[in-house]
Amino acid sequence: MSAPPFGPHGAEHVTAPTAPSIDPRGGRFEPRIETRRRKGRVFQALCLGAVIFGIASLVVLLVDVAADGLDVLSIDFLTRYASRIPSRAGIRAPILGSLWVMALVAAVSFPLGVGAALYLEEYAPKSWFTRMLQTNIANLAGVPSIVYGILGLAVFVRFFALGRSVLAGALTLALLILPVIIISAQEAIRAVPNSLREASYGLGATRWQTIRHQVLPVAMPGILTGTILALSRAIGETAPLIMIGALTFIAFDPATPLDSFTVLPIQIYNWVTLPQEEFRHLAAGGIVVLLTALLLMNASAIVLRNRYRKKL
Amino acid sequence: MSTEIEEAGAVRTRVALKTRSLSVHYGDSPAVRDITLEVPTNRIVAFIGPSGCGKSTLLRCFNRMNDLIPAARVDGEVLFHGRDLYAPDVDPVEVRRKVGMVFQKPNPFPKSIFENVAFGLRINGFKDDIGERVEQSLRAAALWEEVKNRLDAGALSLSGGQQQRLCIARALAVEPEILLMDEPASALDPTATSRIEDLIRDLKRDYTIVIVTHNMQQAARVSDETAFLYLGELIEFNETERLFTNPDNERTEAYITGRFG
Amino acid sequence: MTQNLRARRRLVIQERVVSTLLLGCGVISILTTIGIVVVLLTQSLGFFAEVSPVEFLTGTRWSPGLIPQSFGVLPLVNGTLLIAAGASVVAIPIGLATAIYLSEYASTRVRRTVKPILEILAGIPTVVYGYLGITLVTPVLRTVFPQTQIFNAASAAIVVGIMILPMISSLSEDALSAVPRSLREAGHALGATRFEVSTRVVVPAALSGISASFILAISRAIGETMAVTIAAGMQPKMSLNLLESIETMTAYIVQVSLGDTPYGSLEYRTIFAVGLLLFLITLAMNLLRQRITRRFREVYE
Numbered sequence: 001m002s003a004p005p006f007g008p009h010g011a012e013h014v015t016a017p018t019a020p021s022i023d024p025r026g027g028r029f030e031p032r033i034e035t036r037r038r039k040g041r042v043f044q045a046l047c048l049g050a051v052i053f054g055i056a057s058l059v060v061l062l063v064d065v066a067a068d069g070l071d072v073l074s075i076d077f078l079t080r081y082a083s084r085i086p087s088r089a090g091i092r093a094p095i096l097g098s099l100w101v102m103a104l105v106a107a108v109s110f111p112l113g114v115g116a117a118l119y120l121e122e123y124a125p126k127s128w129f130t131r132m133l134q135t136n137i138a139n140l141a142g143v144p145s146i147v148y149g150i151l152g153l154a155v156f157v158r159f160f161a162l163g164r165s166v167l168a169g170a171l172t173l174a175l176l177i178l179p180v181i182i183i184s185a186q187e188a189i190r191a192v193p194n195s196l197r198e199a200s201y202g203l204g205a206t207r208w209q210t211i212r213h214q215v216l217p218v219a220m221p222g223i224l225t226g227t228i229l230a231l232s233r234a235i236g237e238t239a240p241l242i243m244i245g246a247l248t249f250i251a252f253d254p255a256t257p258l259d260s261f262t263v264l265p266i267q268i269y270n271w272v273t274l275p276q277e278e279f280r281h282l283a284a285g286g287i288v289v290l291l292t293a294l295l296l297m298n299a300s301a302i303v304l305r306n307r308y309r310k311k312l
Numbered sequence: 313m314s315t316e317i318e319e320a321g322a323v324r325t326r327v328a329l330k331t332r333s334l335s336v337h338y339g340d341s342p343a344v345r346d347i348t349l350e351v352p353t354n355r356i357v358a359f360i361g362p363s364g365c366g367k368s369t370l371l372r373c374f375n376r377m378n379d380l381i382p383a384a385r386v387d388g389e390v391l392f393h394g395r396d397l398y399a400p401d402v403d404p405v406e407v408r409r410k411v412g413m414v415f416q417k418p419n420p421f422p423k424s425i426f427e428n429v430a431f432g433l434r435i436n437g438f439k440d441d442i443g444e445r446v447e448q449s450l451r452a453a454a455l456w457e458e459v460k461n462r463l464d465a466g467a468l469s470l471s472g473g474q475q476q477r478l479c480i481a482r483a484l485a486v487e488p489e490i491l492l493m494d495e496p497a498s499a500l501d502p503t504a505t506s507r508i509e510d511l512i513r514d515l516k517r518d519y520t521i522v523i524v525t526h527n528m529q530q531a532a533r534v535s536d537e538t539a540f541l542y543l544g545e546l547i548e549f550n551e552t553e554r555l556f557t558n559p560d561n562e563r564t565e566a567y568i569t570g571r572f573g
Numbered sequence: 574m575t576q577n578l579r580a581r582r583r584l585v586i587q588e589r590v591v592s593t594l595l596l597g598c599g600v601i602s603i604l605t606t607i608g609i610v611v612v613l614l615t616q617s618l619g620f621f622a623e624v625s626p627v628e629f630l631t632g633t634r635w636s637p638g639l640i641p642q643s644f645g646v647l648p649l650v651n652g653t654l655l656i657a658a659g660a661s662v663v664a665i666p667i668g669l670a671t672a673i674y675l676s677e678y679a680s681t682r683v684r685r686t687v688k689p690i691l692e693i694l695a696g697i698p699t700v701v702y703g704y705l706g707i708t709l710v711t712p713v714l715r716t717v718f719p720q721t722q723i724f725n726a727a728s729a730a731i732v733v734g735i736m737i738l739p740m741i742s743s744l745s746e747d748a749l750s751a752v753p754r755s756l757r758e759a760g761h762a763l764g765a766t767r768f769e770v771s772t773r774v775v776v777p778a779a780l781s782g783i784s785a786s787f788i789l790a791i792s793r794a795i796g797e798t799m800a801v802t803i804a805a806g807m808q809p810k811m812s813l814n815l816l817e818s819i820e821t822m823t824a825y826i827v828q829v830s831l832g833d834t835p836y837g838s839l840e841y842r843t844i845f846a847v848g849l850l851l852f853l854i855t856l857a858m859n860l861l862r863q864r865i866t867r868r869f870r871e872v873y874e
Contacts, residue, residue, distance in 0.1 A: 028440050029437055031406060031437055033403050033405050036405070037766060039768060040766045040767060043768050043772070044768070047678065049670075050666070050668075050671045053667055054671055054690075054735075054742065061705060064705065112598045113598075115597070115598030116599040119592070119595035119599045133602065135863070136602055136606055138859070139859050140606060142858075142859040142862075143796075144795070144798070144852075146851070147609060147848055148609075153830075175601075175605050178605070179602065182602070206587070208587060208588050236697070236701075237698070238699065239802075239826075239827060242827055242830050265698055265700045269803065272700070272704050287700075290701070377758065377761065377762065406764070408761065408762055409763070415759065419758070421759065421778070431774075435765045435769055
């Protein structure tokens, strides 16, 4: 085979593309680049479609709820009790019930959750017990909420004889969200740089002193963020409270933790199941209130998280 | 149906790669400035220089890997046997089959040894017997004897040096013209390194090789010609023996005698 | 001198008290698990004293409230799995495609905006999804398929699917993003298109994380209560017809709670037997998921 003539150093010589191939290696591949590119474009479009579907679902959800529910909202709606007559019904008792329950849930689950997280991150030795504890918490996070309802029914309502009270409901929900708080608090505590702890120990501080003065202040925004998010889950929970007997027709304000109660999601559920069209609108109104509360909680969690990230 | 780049590769010229006033900017900062050089066919060219001098960036121009970085802008020409790789009608995918790359840290896919080598074949529509080609490639990469009985084993079960040779086999499988090697032995121990260097010298027979290395002794051992880059500029490009024993440029001399870098 | 000693001793005592208190907090979680297990087991044992476990697990008629009573739980399991399967059909392809888009195609800005928006879907209370199922999805289904009943499995499956969608998209996106860049570069350097790198390199490499997200989502769908209670109905049957009403395990438990079944009766104790079954199923899935996640971490040591 004759090699193409070479020019002087620095000049390349190109033969016409139709010259016979010197290289026997060409031609064993069929790259079909156009087809592959086209497949890629179709695939990308489908994936984008999936993203749009998700966003569209959210938009449709919010618009539908708002359209049905906004015109029901009024001061009367917020201050009246439930009624069999739709035009006279309101969500006063559910709102108060939810507030009561959430306050108690926060009061119980926050210290317990942070305490457990502190134990796991700062005190627990690397033993089988600790590992079991950790796995147990992870498993509890995955247990369906209705099972917590069954637990609450048997333990708080019956065994501790708290009856169908705010307290029983709050304790049940506290157990439900406890694993979530523990896990997110652990992450926040773990994110505190070790150098902080080492400096404190180096100055002779005990573990608790280090935690109280160094670790907790730095981890607190993250812990609070996680707690708020966990509480925002609790506020929407229905099934466990149905299990422990939160009633659906309450016409008074709960005054003590041992009173009967209802919460907003249960009232919504009740209205949804009623056949008359007007109750659907009431349900939508309740949903708007519930979602607004959730929006506020999540927004504050996000604001906290951003301020936390800036500090770190 | 072969593309222009395929055809260009089929016609072997004396100069495998040539750059003309090649510059690369990341945003506003230049990484490679106005480089013109030639890589002769079936030779080994080494790029040396202190870290950050642009040698890897320059290497990645040859298989258009810089396209994957949105902020990167390439000006000038890169000619592959006379055809401009950056011409608007050239798809980077076709470039990368003809110009293969081996990376600094071995990066086999978390698949079996066989599937690693077969990957490029399947992607590029290989028409012949895949198993045979896999064996050829593993032999060419001096790995066949060690893995022939466990082709289904995971690639990650191999040692570092073996993984790198697997990556070389994987790159060779798709029949490239040119092999780009970005510090291929820097993550390996000395024994594995010398095996790779022997392999590179053997591969010169069938491929054109451009190797980036920060190890000057390696460049001296392995390459025919060496380019010394500094701050994105080509300072000197000469036959290896000449560059290391009697460099033209005083900065080259400063670098190779260890006065900086 | 003694003041120092006293201060030291106080600190030591404080330390011990604190660590015990904190340990107590941790122990609460163990008590919770023990509580769940004890409650479910003891009450179920009472149930299984009168109803044979074999009849329970293999019977296909569930009517504890009618005479003659039937305690075959399979219709409830059927309902639960039907909804979970339907929700998966919605959530898995769309969730995975979303994750691939966000991880492989979208810019950082898009990803950072879209991901939290989708996570809002996961935070919406399930009653809202039930409401949507019955007021929006079911009417649409009935116009397309006139034979759809007012309470139907499809409606519940669709809304539950949307609810678990963010779980799959977020966790899968995390798994995909964790795949090292060097693997993608290797794929590109061999001449693969972005589509091929995504589907043939990145997704297979992230497979354990992706499957873990699937299992998490499915287990969530299995435990879902309010959306199915509202939208899917309360008619336990062994049917695969998505357009009919069915009943899930969770909806049955709610149904009994809302009713006036006498406490302590056999019918009442069905709550615990069904609850136990539900607990075991979700526990099994969670253990499976943890095993897969552990193996995922081993590969990417």
